[in-house]
Structure formats: C-alpha cells, structure tokens
Amino acid sequence: MGERTGSTKRKLIDLFKETEDYLSGQWLADTLSVSRTAVWKNIKELEKEGFLFEVVKKKGYKLVGTSPGISPASIQSTLNTKEIGRTFYHFTEVKSTQEKIHTMAKEGYPNGTVALADEQTAGKGRMKRDWNSLKGKGIWMSLLLRPSIPPQKAPQLTLVAATSIVNVLQASGIEATVKWPNDLMIGDRKVCGILTEMRAEQDSIDYLALGIGLNVNQSLEDMPVELERKATSLYMETGEERVISEIVTELLNRLEYELNRYFELGFSPFQEEWGKIGYKVGQWVSVSTWGEPWRAKIDRMEADGALMVLDSSGREHQLYSAEILW
Ligand code: BTN
Numbered sequence: 469m470g471e472r473t474g475s476t477k478r479k480l481i482d483l484f485k486e487t488e489d490y491l492s493g494q495w496l497a498d499t500l501s502v503s504r505t506a507v508w509k510n511i512k513e514l515e516k517e518g519f520l521f522e523v524v525k526k527k528g529y530k531l532v533g534t535s536p537g538i539s540p541a542s543i544q545s546t547l548n549t550k551e552i553g554r555t556f557y558h559f560t561e562v563k564s565t566q567e568k569i570h571t572m573a574k575e576g577y578p579n580g581t582v583a584l585a586d587e588q589t590a591g592k593g594r595m596k597r598d599w600n601s602l603k604g605k606g607i608w609m610s611l612l613l614r615p616s617i618p619p620q621k622a623p624q625l626t627l628v629a630a631t632s633i634v635n636v637l638q639a640s641g642i643e644a645t646v647k648w649p650n651d652l653m654i655g656d657r658k659v660c661g662i663l664t665e666m667r668a669e670q671d672s673i674d675y676l677a678l679g680i681g682l683n684v685n686q687s688l689e690d691m692p693v694e695l696e697r698k699a700t701s702l703y704m705e706t707g708e709e710r711v712i713s714e715i716v717t718e719l720l721n722r723l724e725y726e727l728n729r730y731f732e733l734g735f736s737p738f739q740e741e742w743g744k745i746g747y748k749v750g751q752w753v754s755v756s757t758w759g760e761p762w763r764a765k766i767d768r769m770e771a772d773g774a775l776m777v778l779d780s781s782g783r784e785h786q787l788y789s790a791e792i793l794w
Pocket of ligand 1: 563564566588590591592593594595597599601607608609610650651660661662663680681682
C-alpha cells in the first residue's frame with residue numbers, strides 16, 4: 469500500500485515537471501490509472517512534504533514550487549515498523565545527527581530512535597573525515613540501537629544496515645554493492661557511507677549510533693572537487709530527483725525487517741548474501757592497512773564480519789580494520 473502511494477507520488481512529480489501547464493485531476497487519474505481521490509490524496513501528501521501547488525477550478529493543479537523538505541508526520545504515517553523510527557526527530561540543521569543520537573542515548577531514548585537532518589554543518593565520516601551533507605540533497609540520518617548482542621558482533625550490524633540499503637535501492641532498479649566494511653558503491657563511486665559507533669562494557673552493548681549518509685539529489689556541481697570522481701548520487705546515476713522522505717520510510721521499514729532477520733537467524737544469511745552484493749568479490753584490489761597499500765584478492769567475509777583476502781603469494785589475511793582503495 470505504502471509502496472503504491474510512493475510510486476504515484478513520484479509519477480505525479482515527473483508529470484508536473486514535464487509541463488508548465490495546469491493538469492486536471494481527471495487527466496492525472498487517467499494517465500496514472502488511479503482514482504481522482506488517489507490523485508488528490510497524493511497531492512496533499514506532496515504538499516506536506518514541501519511541494520507547492522496552485523489549484524484553479526476547471527484547470528486543475530500546477531506545480532509552482534518544489535522545496536521538498538522532510539515531513540516527520542508523513543514518514544511516520546507510512547512506517548510499518550514496531551520500533552525503528554517510532555521515536556523520530558527531524559532537524560533542519562545540526563552539526564551531526566551522530567552527536568544528537570549520542571546525547572539522546574545518554575538521556576535514555578529507546579531503541580529505534582531516529583535523528584534525521586536536512587543539513588549537517590559538521591557531518592562526520594569514518595576515520596575522522598568530514599562528511600559532506602548539503603541541505604536537502606541527501607539522507608543524513610542516525611539511528612539509536614540497543615541490541616542484546618556481544619560488542620564484538622557490532623560490526624555485523626553495519627553489514628545488516630548495508631544490506632537493507634542495497635535492497636531498498638534495488639527495489640527502485642539501482643544496483644549497488646557493499647565495499648567492505650561500510651561503503652555502498654554504484655559502479656566504482658561511493659553513494660553511501662555508514663558510520664557505526666558504540667558504547668559498550670566488556671560484554672554488553674550500551675548502545676550503537678548507526679549513521680547513514682546517502683547521496684540522493686546532488687548533481688555533479690554539488691560535489692566538492694575532490695569527490696567529483698569518487699562519489700555519486702542517485703540523481704547522478706538515474707537523472708531523476710527523488711523525494712527524500714519516501715526513501716527514508718522505505719529504508720526504516722527495510723532496516724527493521726533485516727534487523728529482525730538477523731536477530732532470528734544470525735549473521736550467516738548476511739555473510740552468504742555478501743558474496744553476491746560485495747564490491748569486487750573475487751577481484752584484485754589495493755588495500756591499505758595503514759602502511760603501504762598492497763595488492764589483495766577479496767575472497768570472502770568471515771562469520772564475525774572480518775574480510776578474508778589473499779595476497780600475491782596466495783597467503784590468507786583476515787582483515788578487521790582496513791580500507792579498500794581501488
Ligand atoms: C563514511 O563513509 O565515512 C561514513 C559516513 C557517515 C555519514 C553519516 S550522515 C548521518 C550521520 N551523521 C554524521 O555526522 N555522520 C553519519
């Protein structure tokens with residue numbers, strides 16, 4: 469149900485963007501093979517998300533403004549989750565949603581709390597790198613998770629999250645792969661990064677802050693020069709702008725589904741699936757383990773989330789912390 473509404477909204481936006489004219493409710497209903505009530509409902513939802521329409525009697529609707537913001541109300545009304553996203557905070561501007569989640573975790577917010585921002589002024593990536601988070605151009609979101617698993621299994625959750633994102637993209641016809649440990653790639657360009665931070669005791673996790681940065685509507689001009697050849701967005705790949713809140717809903721729904729699958733069945737299904745969605749599995753890559761980069765052939769993922777690679781003499785190496793360069 470949610471999916472059908474979603475795709476009608478997308479199709480409506482596409483139709484409005486193709487013309488400067490008014491489009492009548494009847495024409496839109498016929499063109500999209502939906503009822504006039506469905507057209508009206510979808511337009512109302514789009515309005516909540518920041519699209520502006522002019523309505524003139526006997527002529528119909530005209531799209532006069534697009535500032536597709538994020539509407540927590542519309543996100544929550546289309547969520548079919550029990551916990552993920554049920555406590556939901558939307559910020560217009562924050563330093564970093566990760567920071568927000570750390571604060572909320574300490575204040576006792578529940579498992580599944582989400583912090584989403586239109587813009588981050590100090591978005592952070594892995595290894596103290598900056599994360600470019602332009603206003604309204606992507607999904608800048610962190611989740612608070614309180615899983616009952618031992619701390620050493622926490623990296624597995626990064627892969628569970630990555631699998632969820634790959635599946636959501638695949639559902640809209642975009643093929644992405646997972647570059648170990650936490651990047652999503654389209655071809656050889658990064659479209660999404662995941663940052664998992666943890667507070668734990670010796671044998672139990674207090675909480676995880678799982679940050680997701682997904683590039684959605686950036687054009688090449690929006691990319692900083694140093695990322696032009698390395699990064700991409702869904703828009704750059706498909707030429708289609710997307711409604712951020714729609715992807716957020718799909719992502720949260722899928723995340724809860726995959727997390728439940730993980731808690732029920734363990735990591736082995738994800739480990740196995742990684743063989744299909746892993747970036748450059750079976751291929752030679754350049755790996756940095758913080759010294760000189762070296763050539764390695766990606767073999768498989770281990771049960772604990774480690775990456776198994778072979779060096780040029782055929783010797784196996786188990787990597788827990790490394791970066792695949794190219
Ligand atoms: C990486 O690839 O290095 C990880 C990038 C993670 C970026 C996201 S955006 C939402 C959340 N808030 C942050 O400051 N970082 C993560």
